Amino acid sequence: MEANRIGVAAIIVENPDSVQEVNETLHKFSGLIVGRLGIPYRERGVAVISVVLDGTTDDISALTGRLGKIGGVTVKAAVSKK
Template identity: 45%
Template structure:
């Protein structure tokens, strides 16, 4: 199955969602290349970027699950190939 490289950008406005985000990311651990999280305390949010190499339907599923969480925004940027 063909895979794509993508970056998932996550902004969590609610600190309570961190555990749910981590659980979803753990479910998809085999596809994750790396991740970086930045707490932005002045604004009360967390900024997370996740690099993945996965089939497009898996990436869409991951972004959808995270984006449906309360107080969380998720967007995906795909590589051209």
């Protein structure tokens, strides 16, 4: 069994029409989420979301992979080594 790791996902939403799908996806993976900070950067027309995660690398990859498939969304993750 794979051990849980702490991770953080940085999400940039450039397409306002994608916000609902991003939120729905995060809700589906809510069991992994420790905390979330979302900032609407109106001057640049984007939303920046930071999500702290606790899960297996497979779970974290599944979440970031699904988010990355949404149009107008960029996501990067960093995961602890322990």
